[in-house]
Amino acid sequence: xxxxxxxxxxxxxxxxxxxxxxxxxxxxxxxxxxxxxxxxxxxxxxxxxxxxxxxxxxxxxxxxxxxxxxxxxxxxxxxxxxxxxxxxxxxxxxxxxxxxxxxxxxxxxxxxxxxxxxxxxxxxxxxxxxxxxxxxxxxxxxxxxxxxxxxxxxxxxxxxxxxxxxxxxxxxxxxxxxxxxxxxxxxxxxxxxxxxxxxxxxxxxxxxxxxxxxxxxxxxxxxxxxxxxxxxxxxxxxxxxxxxxxxxxxxxxxxxxxxxxxxxxxxxxxxxxxxxxxxxxxxxxxxxxxxxxxxxxxxxxxxxxxxxxxxxxxxxxxxxxxxxxxxxxxxxxxxxxxxxxxxxxxxxxxxxxxxxxxxxxxxxxxxxxxxxxxxxxxxxxxxxxxxxxxxxxxxxxxxxxxxxxxxxxxxxxxxxxxxxxxxxxxxxxxxxxxxxxxxxxxxxxxxxxxxxxxxxxxxxxxxxxxxxxxxxxxxxxxxxxxxxxxxxxxxxxxxxxxxxxxxxxxxxxxxxxxxxxxxxxxxxxxxxxxxxxxxxxxxxxxxxxxxxxxxxxxxxxxxxxxxxxxxxxxxxxxxxxxxxxxxxxxxxxxxxxxxxxxxxxxxxxxxxxxxxxxxxxxxxxxxxxxxxxxxxxxxxxxxxx
DNA sequence: GCCAGCGAT
DNA sequence: GGATCGCTGGC
Numbered sequence: 001x002x003x004x005x006x007x008x009x010x011x012x013x014x015x016x017x018x019x020x021x022x023x024x025x026x027x028x029x030x031x032x033x034x035x036x037x038x039x040x041x042x043x044x045x046x047x048x049x050x051x052x053x054x055x056x057x058x059x060x061x062x063x064x065x066x067x068x069x070x071x072x073x074x075x076x077x078x079x080x081x082x083x084x085x086x087x088x089x090x091x092x093x094x095x096x097x098x099x100x101x102x103x104x105x106x107x108x109x110x111x112x113x114x115x116x117x118x119x120x121x122x123x124x125x126x127x128x129x130x131x132x133x134x135x136x137x138x139x140x141x142x143x144x145x146x147x148x149x150x151x152x153x154x155x156x157x158x159x160x161x162x163x164x165x166x167x168x169x170x171x172x173x174x175x176x177x178x179x180x181x182x183x184x185x186x187x188x189x190x191x192x193x194x195x196x197x198x199x200x201x202x203x204x205x206x207x208x209x210x211x212x213x214x215x216x217x218x219x220x221x222x223x224x225x226x227x228x229x230x231x232x233x234x235x236x237x238x239x240x241x242x243x244x245x246x247x248x249x250x251x252x253x254x255x256x257x258x259x260x261x262x263x264x265x266x267x268x269x270x271x272x273x274x275x276x277x278x279x280x281x282x283x284x285x286x287x288x289x290x291x292x293x294x295x296x297x298x299x300x301x302x303x304x305x306x307x308x309x310x311x312x313x314x315x316x317x318x319x320x321x322x323x324x325x326x327x328x329x330x331x332x333x334x335x336x337x338x339x340x341x342x343x344x345x346x347x348x349x350x351x352x353x354x355x356x357x358x359x360x361x362x363x364x365x366x367x368x369x370x371x372x373x374x375x376x377x378x379x380x381x382x383x384x385x386x387x388x389x390x391x392x393x394x395x396x397x398x399x400x401x402x403x404x405x406x407x408x409x410x411x412x413x414x415x416x417x418x419x420x421x422x423x424x425x426x427x428x429x430x431x432x433x434x435x436x437x438x439x440x441x442x443x444x445x446x447x448x449x450x451x452x453x454x455x456x457x458x459x460x461x462x463x464x465x466x467x468x469x470x471x472x473x474x475x476x477x478x479x480x481x482x483x484x485x486x487x488x489x490x491x492x493x494x495x496x497x498x499x500x501x502x503x504x505x506x507x508x509x510x511x512x513x514x515x516x517x518x519x520x521x522x523x524x525x526x527x528x529x530x531x532x533x534x535x536x537x538x539x540x541x542x543x544x545x546x547x548x549x550x551x552x553x554x555x556x557x558x559x560x561x562x563x564x565x566x567x568x569x570x571x572x573x574x575x576x577x578x579x580x581x582x583x584x585x586x587x588x589x590x591x592x593x594x595x596x597x598x599x600x601x602x603x604x605x606x607x608x609x610x611x612x613x614x615x616x617x618x619x620x621x622x623x624x625x626x627x628x629x630x631x632x633x634x635x636x637x638x639x640x641x
Numbered sequence: 642g643c644c645a646g647c648g649a650t
Numbered sequence: 651g652g653a654t655c656g657c658t659g660g661c
Contacts, residue, residue, distance in 0.1 A: 044650095068651065083651090128653065175650055175655070316648050378653055420642090432644060472653085477642095642661100649655085 014211035016241050025188040029363040035249035037181045038279035039270045042288035044177035045071035048136050049100045061098040066123050074288050103129045111400025127379050127397050137176045147259035173370045182366035183249045190248050219247045225286045227298040242296045277362040299360040304332045331358050377401040378472030386466045398473035399449035411443050418475035423455035426470035433458045
């Protein structure tokens, strides 16, 4: 029954049009043919330790942080071990459990983290380091990008075709162990190769014509977990193109997961669906080491079984508010609430967004971003600390931690540099102060420490600084070192990715370090001249930089000099051979933008309100008035009412 | 630009 | 619960 064929038409046609197919090509978020994947490493920290220690997969293992567990591998879960219990209880449940403490920095031992067998007894002098996991995360991300690029090549026999970097770039690092990938453009290419008949009609005149029906009657889903179809759908119906693209997406994701396994021995789970929300829910359906496909015809059935509080952005106060307003947590029951009813309890924008999201409509973009936007180093104190002296010691560790990570990020080579430094401080409540990082200085550990100390003094001067239960230092507002043009940061990220991909043969040396403890005293080998060229003098030796391996700037010496070209539209410097691709990218982006504008009216943006480029400023201040006088300070400013 | 707060893993 | 990250909103 799912073939809404025009009865007057004797030939079966697809439910989809050439316009929608083009949407796939250009990464439109509105096309029903879109395919997004969410890939999630299984019990990530635990896997990192398994790989580092060479533990067999069947061995139960948990990662501990002080007295609690922060990751439990799948072999340990049948014993009833979860993050809710402590080390003692875990040992009781599973005497053979391997308990590995996270790496730590230690007061007085410079900025080097290490795995120490006594860290759990030194909560007062040690600070957790997540560096080993960040390093693994980067390697995995790189492997995923390579796998995507490889797919583009394999599927693309024609060598004259554009390079595939662009296709691999639609990858968003959502957290240390998760990524979203918008597979649409990659699938589009594959689709046209496998079904050349689709090429004929791609030209303008018949954009709204129906596509032909796929020449397949049954799809081979291999090892995928398929979510059951909606009530009135049946597997007997022939597949349409939205099923075919999902199958291709599934093949791509499998190849990515296989690459991660083959090269790095990590398993991951994945979800595929027509948007981020669906993909994200899907990836956790079948863990570990499986992928779940939510076809369009299965979306209602799929979502109907969830509590809406499990949907992205509804896990917090917003979700609670909705629950109490409508007396249910179930998606299936909230479906019975009309948009008007939603509007009685939520502001218009949130209501529209919610109405769509529980029906499977989510047009948020996969943000092609792999770079970090801020870095934070923190410590909770139990018991609280009471003096400037004590706090000072921690500032040293924070500065060393952050400096090490900045080095990894390329401060020395001047790829990126933070503009702001912030100190957070908690007594009864949180307070924070921030100041700009002087542009004239070379960023080094000392500078970070001095700035932090200044901030701490300010906070102390503000009063009520002790006892302090939490302290954290962070750097943010990163700017790109080379082009100095931050207005187009979105594109610069892609540029960086493209560069990274073009150097896949030379991965970051620092990322092989997880199997060893950080080298004790390896000195950084600075590439002298180039650095001062931008920010003054090169820093001193990076004492205590965690992983001690120098990193080559992409533009470094032994590379052939590549002719550069400055894009007149975004002023970005791209290599000559990337020019064509770059122009294509603008073109595609323009089309996608057009597309978005066309469909904007019907698609509310994510809550709570606002959208960076909301041209038609929805300045609606109409939230005022009524009740709720008892909102605590600073709490719950969401636009309910 | 500064700071607080929310949501997420 | 602890340590991170990203983002928005109010001034």
